Amino acid sequence: MEKVLLKNIDNPKSTDINEYMKAGGYSSLPKALGMQPKEIVEEVKRAGLRGRGGAGFPVAMKWTFASADPKFPKYLLCNADEGEPGTFKDRPILEKNPHLLIEGMAISGHALKAEYGFIYLRGEYPEAKHILDRAISQAYEKGLLGDNIAGKGVKFHLAVHQGAGAYICGEETALIESLEGDKGQPRIKPPFPVNVGVWSKPTVVNNVETLSNLPYIINVGGEAYAKIGTPDCPGPKLYCISGHVEKPGVYELPMGTILRDLIYTHGGGIRGGKNLKAVIPGGISTPVLPPDKIDCQMDFVNMPKNGSMLGSGAVIVMDESVCLVKVCYRALKFFEHESCGKCTPCREGTGWLRSILGRIENGEGVEGDIEMLLAVSGNIMGKTFCPLGDGAASVVQNFIKHFRPEFEEHIRTKACTAKGQL
Amino acid sequence: MFSEAAIKELEAIRDKYPSARGALLPAIYIAQREFGYLSPEAYEAVSAALGVPKATVRGVATFYAMYKHKPMGRHVVQLCTNVSCMILGAEKLVDYLKTKYGLEPGGMTSDGRFSLVIMECIGACGTAPAMLVNDDFYENLTEKYIEEILEKYA
Numbered sequence: 001m002e003k004v005l006l007k008n009i010d011n012p013k014s015t016d017i018n019e020y021m022k023a024g025g026y027s028s029l030p031k032a033l034g035m036q037p038k039e040i041v042e043e044v045k046r047a048g049l050r051g052r053g054g055a056g057f058p059v060a061m062k063w064t065f066a067s068a069d070p071k072f073p074k075y076l077l078c079n080a081d082e083g084e085p086g087t088f089k090d091r092p093i094l095e096k097n098p099h100l101l102i103e104g105m106a107i108s109g110h111a112l113k114a115e116y117g118f119i120y121l122r123g124e125y126p127e128a129k130h131i132l133d134r135a136i137s138q139a140y141e142k143g144l145l146g147d148n149i150a151g152k153g154v155k156f157h158l159a160v161h162q163g164a165g166a167y168i169c170g171e172e173t174a175l176i177e178s179l180e181g182d183k184g185q186p187r188i189k190p191p192f193p194v195n196v197g198v199w200s201k202p203t204v205v206n207n208v209e210t211l212s213n214l215p216y217i218i219n220v221g222g223e224a225y226a227k228i229g230t231p232d233c234p235g236p237k238l239y240c241i242s243g244h245v246e247k248p249g250v251y252e253l254p255m256g257t258i259l260r261d262l263i264y265t266h267g268g269g270i271r272g273g274k275n276l277k278a279v280i281p282g283g284i285s286t287p288v289l290p291p292d293k294i295d296c297q298m299d300f301v302n303m304p305k306n307g308s309m310l311g312s313g314a315v316i317v318m319d320e321s322v323c324l325v326k327v328c329y330r331a332l333k334f335f336e337h338e339s340c341g342k343c344t345p346c347r348e349g350t351g352w353l354r355s356i357l358g359r360i361e362n363g364e365g366v367e368g369d370i371e372m373l374l375a376v377s378g379n380i381m382g383k384t385f386c387p388l389g390d391g392a393a394s395v396v397q398n399f400i401k402h403f404r405p406e407f408e409e410h411i412r413t414k415a416c417t418a419k420g421q422l
Numbered sequence: 423m424f425s426e427a428a429i430k431e432l433e434a435i436r437d438k439y440p441s442a443r444g445a446l447l448p449a450i451y452i453a454q455r456e457f458g459y460l461s462p463e464a465y466e467a468v469s470a471a472l473g474v475p476k477a478t479v480r481g482v483a484t485f486y487a488m489y490k491h492k493p494m495g496r497h498v499v500q501l502c503t504n505v506s507c508m509i510l511g512a513e514k515l516v517d518y519l520k521t522k523y524g525l526e527p528g529g530m531t532s533d534g535r536f537s538l539v540i541m542e543c544i545g546a547c548g549t550a551p552a553m554l555v556n557d558d559f560y561e562n563l564t565e566k567y568i569e570e571i572l573e574k575y576a
Binding site: 165166244 | 438441443444445446447448451474482485486487489500503504505506508541542544546547548550554557558559
């Protein structure tokens with residue numbers, strides 16, 4: 001498959017605007033600016049593009065809602081708060097292909113009649129901040145951002161807003177709060193950001209990878225784009241593989257690549273010839289899978305049928321040496337730390353789950369602990385403002401669902417039975 | 423108060439937002455750099471520069487993990503211990519920093535050279551275990567590699 005998102009990133013000067021243009025970059029922008037905003041939305045609809053942040057929402061539909069709102073100005077926000085543990089797929093775009101994102105945002109801005117854009121970049125990517133700042137000023141110098149972009153009478157201004165270490169800000173309404181200079185606590189929906197978003201104006205929040213598809217879609221047309229991937233989830237996808245594989249990294253592949261192929265073909269298989277024990281397929285908050293569940297297409301439609309989710313496409317591979325009670329405990333430590341504190345089930349529940357998992361892991365578990373974990377999880381699930389609480393609860397439920405004997409053995413023997421030190 | 427340079431920097435940033443309040447997160451970063459950490463004077467400076475009450479500045483600043491609320495070492499080691507790093511040995515590296523440098527999570531070396539902050543995923547899972555020292559990424563860490571890296575930071 002021709003590289004769309006990671007094209008030319010091996011060029012050491014890939015972040016420079018001249019190199020990007022030499023490779024055909026910024027050729028879609030004038031073409032898009034010559035189109036009516038509605039025509040661009042139609043093209044995206046034909047492409048079948050779905051949001052790559054994890055939810056898989058149809059992009060054209062979100063855009064149509066925001067466009068239909070009569071309020072101005074409208075804002076386009078790029079969610080570059082890639083914080084889901086296991087996820088590092090947007091980093092190569094941000095650090096190696098920043099102009100692809102900028103071009104994609106300028107095109108999307110025109111489609112939405114949004115004159116202002118912000119890239120909400122996680123604080124943990126300081127290098128990306130410097131690279132994006134430089135790329136944006138280069139784009140301004142060339143007249144590709146500003147009051148009259150590419151001389152076509154369209155206005156689009158873009159700036160980077162740096163987050164400060166809060167996973168929750170990847171949730172779109174928390175991101176908006178944070179951009180407004182507040183604590184990143186989610187808002188209740190409705191109203192949705194497409195109507196009442198940042199500074200109470202219609203706002204579209206799209207992921208880095210999503211927006212980076214735009215230049216290609218405009219270039220080849222929605223119909224040709226939709227031939228990549230699966231019929232329900234077209235396009236290329238950035239999958240990132242970490243953990244116990246021979247070749248971890250970010251792979252650009254057609255959407256719908258089989259999980260087994262990702263691990264054994266692209267990822268080179270399990271390190272040191274060990275056996276596979278478990279896979280978290282889409283970032284830490286997606287349900288863990290046992291080895292007999294990896295013959296599934298990785299997309300927004302097939303993963304749920306297989307008992308998990310595509311999430312961010314972040315595959316964490318664990319071999320037989322790993323103690324899954326410990327992994328579950330570490331995950332809950334994370335959720336407790338990142339819970340924003342706004343609603344009680346998540347704020348209190350994640351702490352209790354962490355505490356019970358901690359005592360099981362430390363050989364102090366008691367009979368009834370597993371039932372208590374399930375009871376607490378059940379009291380979080382579906383009862384919180386945002387999906388963070390659901391994610392935490394689902395991690396516990398699915399680790400127990402697939403690996404209950406390991407939890408039971410920890411409690412019974414007061415010790416860890418995994419082969420390794422973990 | 424902020425230095426002249428910091429005020430200029432902040433004014434340029436403020437122009438990017440439709441309201442001064444939008445510049446609060448970047449202003450707190452600037453204050454942290456100017457004052458070393460978020461001291462009472464740092465809060466005062468942010469409050470005065472943006473016209474946002476001190477209590478609000480503090481409320482926002484304490485929400486985010488990357489703002490520092492106590493004096494830090496000259497170099498801040500930010501080591502990830504989340505799942506991908508953990509299963510590839512990050513915890514042993516925490517122990518190593520403790521025994522070799524006397525550096526505890528959340529603590530500082532007695533000579534004020536390093537502080538250690540445990541991070542929740544820094545997006546380097548494919549090259550785990552990983553850390554940032556100040557703004558620099560270091561990946562595929564081993565004990566020996568950490569020793570080499572830290573030598574560079576006086």
